[in-house]
Amino acid sequence: MQFGVFSVGDVTPDPTTGRTPSEGERIKAMIAIAVKAEEVGLDVFATGEHHNPPFVPSSPTTMLGHIAARTEKLILSTATTLITTNDPVKIAEDYAMLQHVADGRVDLMMGRGNTGPVYPWFGQDIRQGIDLAKENYALLRRLWREDVVDWEGRFRTPLQGFTSTPRPLDGVPPFVWHGSIRSPEIAEQAAFYGDGFFHNNIFWPADHTRRMVQLYRRRYAVHGHGRPEDAIVGLGGQVFMRKNSQDAVREFRPYFDNAPVYGHGPSLEEFTEQTPLTVGSPQQVIERTLSFRETVGDYQRQLFLMDHAGLPLKTVLEQLDILGEEVVPVLRKEFAVGRPADVPDAPTHASLRAAKGGTGA
Amino acid sequence: MKLVAVSAGLSTPSSTRLLADRLAEAAREELGNRGRAVDVQVVELRELALAVAHHFVTGFPGPPLAAAVDAVTRADGLIAVTPVFTASYSGLFKSFFDLIDPDALTGKPVLLAATGGTARHSLVLDHALRPLFAYLRAAAVPTAVYAASEDWGSGGDAYTEGLPGRVRRAAAELAALMAARPAGEAPEDEVTALERRLSDLRFD
Numbered sequence: 001m002q003f004g005v006f007s008v009g010d011v012t013p014d015p016t017t018g019r020t021p022s023e024g025e026r027i028k029a030m031i032a033i034a035v036k037a038e039e040v041g042l043d044v045f046a047t048g049e050h051h052n053p054p055f056v057p058s059s060p061t062t063m064l065g066h067i068a069a070r071t072e073k074l075i076l077s078t079a080t081t082l083i084t085t086n087d088p089v090k091i092a093e094d095y096a097m098l099q100h101v102a103d104g105r106v107d108l109m110m111g112r113g114n115t116g117p118v119y120p121w122f123g124q125d126i127r128q129g130i131d132l133a134k135e136n137y138a139l140l141r142r143l144w145r146e147d148v149v150d151w152e153g154r155f156r157t158p159l160q161g162f163t164s165t166p167r168p169l170d171g172v173p174p175f176v177w178h179g180s181i182r183s184p185e186i187a188e189q190a191a192f193y194g195d196g197f198f199h200n201n202i203f204w205p206a207d208h209t210r211r212m213v214q215l216y217r218r219r220y221a222v223h224g225h226g227r228p229e230d231a232i233v234g235l236g237g238q239v240f241m242r243k244n245s246q247d248a249v250r251e252f253r254p255y256f257d258n259a260p261v262y263g264h265g266p267s268l269e270e271f272t273e274q275t276p277l278t279v280g281s282p283q284q285v286i287e288r289t290l291s292f293r294e295t296v297g298d299y300q301r302q303l304f305l306m307d308h309a310g311l312p313l314k315t316v317l318e319q320l321d322i323l324g325e326e327v328v329p330v331l332r333k334e335f336a337v338g339r340p341a342d343v344p345d346a347p348t349h350a351s352l353r354a355a356k357g358g359t360g361a
Numbered sequence: 362m363k364l365v366a367v368s369a370g371l372s373t374p375s376s377t378r379l380l381a382d383r384l385a386e387a388a389r390e391e392l393g394n395r396g397r398a399v400d401v402q403v404v405e406l407r408e409l410a411l412a413v414a415h416h417f418v419t420g421f422p423g424p425p426l427a428a429a430v431d432a433v434t435r436a437d438g439l440i441a442v443t444p445v446f447t448a449s450y451s452g453l454f455k456s457f458f459d460l461i462d463p464d465a466l467t468g469k470p471v472l473l474a475a476t477g478g479t480a481r482h483s484l485v486l487d488h489a490l491r492p493l494f495a496y497l498r499a500a501a502v503p504t505a506v507y508a509a510s511e512d513w514g515s516g517g518d519a520y521t522e523g524l525p526g527r528v529r530r531a532a533a534e535l536a537a538l539m540a541a542r543p544a545g546e547a548p549e550d551e552v553t554a555l556e557r558r559l560s561d562l563r564f565d
Contacts, residue, residue: 204421265418274423 001335002346003328004044005037005320006079006236006303009057012310015258020310026056027063029313033306034067036317038074040324046077046109046303051085051118054260061094068102075348076102079200079303080111080179083140084132085122087156092143092164099169104349109177109198109234110137112186124155130185131155137176137189144173172356175347177234177301180212187212191219196232196346199296202305203262205274206295209235213296229343234301235292238277241322245280251315252279259309282326289327290334298339300346302331362399362539364388365436369406369443369454370476377476378405380508380528381442384474387532388440388539395540402436404429406453413456422460429457434465438472438539439499441490445477449489458493466499470538472531473505483507502534 007030013020021029034045045067047057057063064076076098081091091108099106112129113119119126135153142149143164152158168174177196180186181204190197197216201209217228225231240255242248249268256268256279271277278288289302304323307316345351366385370377385401392399406413412426422430433439443454473490477483486505494501506527517523522530 203419208421262419266415266423270415270423271419274421 001299001332002043002075002301003331004042004046004075004077004301004303005033005306005323006044006046006048006077007033007057007307008048008079008305009050009055010260010308011054011056012260012308014310014312015254023056025313029307029316030057030063031067031070032313033316033320034074034076035070036320037324038071040320041328042074042320042324044075044077044301044303046079048079049082049113050115051082051121052115061098064098064106065101068098068105071105073105075105075107077107077177078109079198080109080113082113082118083110083136084112084129085118085124086136088136088140089143089156089159089162089164092140093166095174096144096164096166096168099174099349100166104169104172104353106349107175107177107347109179109196111179112183128155130183133186134189137193141173141193144168169349170353170356172349172352174349175352177232182208182212184212184215187216188219191216191225191231192223194220194223194225196234196300198234198236198301198303200236202236202238202276206276210295217297229297229340232301232344232346233296233299234303234346235296235299236276236303236305237289237292238275238305239285239288239319239323239327240279241282241285241319241327243281245284248279248281255309255311261308263309282322285327286330286334289331293335298335298343300344362392362397362437363432363435364392364399364401364438364440364539365404365432366401366440367404367406367433367442367454367457369451369457371407371444371451371453373407375407375444375476376508376510376513377442377444378403379513380474380476380506381440383524383528384440384442384472384506384532384535387528388438388472388535391529391533391536392540395536397536397540399437399539402432404432406457409457410453413453413460416460417456426460430461433461436469437542438470438535439466440472440474440535441494442474442476443490445475445482445485448482449485450475450493455493458497461497463497466494466497469499470535470542471499471501472535473501474507474531475505476508478510480507480509480511483509500538502531502538504531504534506531 011026037045047060049060051058060078112133116126135155149162150160177198178186178190179198179200181200199209199212213233217231220231221228240248240252253268257263278285306319366381368378368381389399409426412423416422443450471494473486475485486507508524512524
């Protein structure tokens with residue numbers, strides 16, 4: 001099972017000091033967080049992609065390419081890559097390039113993006129969001145799998161005799177996850193292709209997550225990729241920890257109360273009860289995270305959101321220390337208990353290359 | 362059958378709740394006359410006011426609000442009663458219906474009603490509530506009931522029936538529509554319906 005962190009890349013004032021980091025500081029902080037993630041033994045770092053303030057990561061492969069040079073084992077991913085408004089040709093090129101730069105330590109999570117104006121800014125229409133996701137992804141797959149592509153569709157200039165370069169590393173396209181919160185069509189898309197499905201459940205009640213993942217698992221089997229339990233599932237999580245849970249609550253509350261997404265709404269107590277947010281001791285985080293398995297079955301990837309709502313870098317790095325030293329080792333051990341041997345791990349470049357019958361893992 | 366009355370009254374007791382209860386009771390009698398037993402549930406929006414606001418902020422309903430939305434969605438008939446605030450339905454009333462899936466009330470029999478301090482606002486029923494439920498494609502019954510303060514202490518006159526008469530007429534219309542709906546129709550399991558729809562999607 002893989003553990004990691006994902007960052008939205010928001011520039012948010014620290015509500016306890018009123019200080020807002022510069023874009024440059026925030027970008028460097030994201031890089032420091034990724035490097036730290038590897039140092040504390042995590043497996044994955046995923047960056048968001050946004051094209052409007054107050055978010056900085058508009059250019060994920062630039063950042064991930066840099067992180068690739070400063071890490072050795074960390075898998076570099078996205079959360080999410082906008083399959084709707086990006087040109088699929090550019091995605092094919094950028095991420096194949098990143099595969100070569102990072103020696104295969106790359107996968108992607110496709111998402112549609114829900115910021116209305118981004119669609120017209122990139123010449124698209126949000127009402128076509130699902131159709132864009134379908135057509136663009138179908139083209140992206142061909143660009144990675146066929147050396148020469150002739151293609152015509154609804155949303156993009158036709159391609160005749162086009163070769164996307166560089167070709168994917170070892171002829172193995174990056175593994176793809178599809179991220180969705182409430183669109184069953186995206187669960188279906190993931191199932192249709194036998195790709196991974198990531199449910200970013202951090203702002204959602206467990207029952208909703210259960211239904212979406214069950215749907216994906218059943219459809220994965222219907223489309224002939226294996227048993228429901230062979231499907232590749234990822235979940236989000238959101239935690240803040242201190243040795244004493246009261247200290248964690250006291251320190252995190254001003255960040256919660258003013259958070260861009262859910263601030264000024266329910267209380268921290270209500271929100272932790274209804275969503276995966278866990279604010280407390282490392283032991284509480286361990287217990288809560290282990291309970292996710294009861295919701296979705298044995299799964300493959302757990303990503304935590306650690307650095308939003310204006311938390312200072314120093315605090316985030318402390319949180320990563322706790323996560324890597326006290327939480328994830330226990331989670332690895334406990335999640336392995338009772339996990340059937342035939343439940344697959346998340347595909348990696350090495351495993352996909354081996355499955356393809358290439359030069360071995 | 363299941364009848365749900367949504368009351369957006371804010372005081373306790375409120376004349377809005379009183380009107381909702383009168384309408385529900387009259388509808389129960391009318392359905393009884395047609396040999397149909399009805400289970401009545403009242404949703405008091407006052408108790409859900411914070412939950413409604415939280416849903417706007419978080420994007421998901423807390424358990425009590427989810428239960429209320431579910432009850433309204435599954436009801437065979439609906440009575441919707443709001444006080445008139447600033448020449449329209451109250452903000453809480455509108456906010457609650459903003460959280461209901463736009464397709465959820467399609468074809469559902471709905472009785473519209475409102476309360477106010479003066480009869481001069483009675484057309485709120487037709488210029489505010491009726492368009493809202495027309496958008497939701499609900500089957501609003503022809504008679505909507507407005508109760509001004511004076512209606513609770515007066516009878517009819519040469520031109521219009523008193524409140525009890527209007528309540529009975531509206532309830533009879535609602536009962537007729539509800540009774541005409543197929544009885545005991547098991548709603549298709551949500552997941553099954555979804556899977557059927559998904560099977561029609563093509564991704565390649």
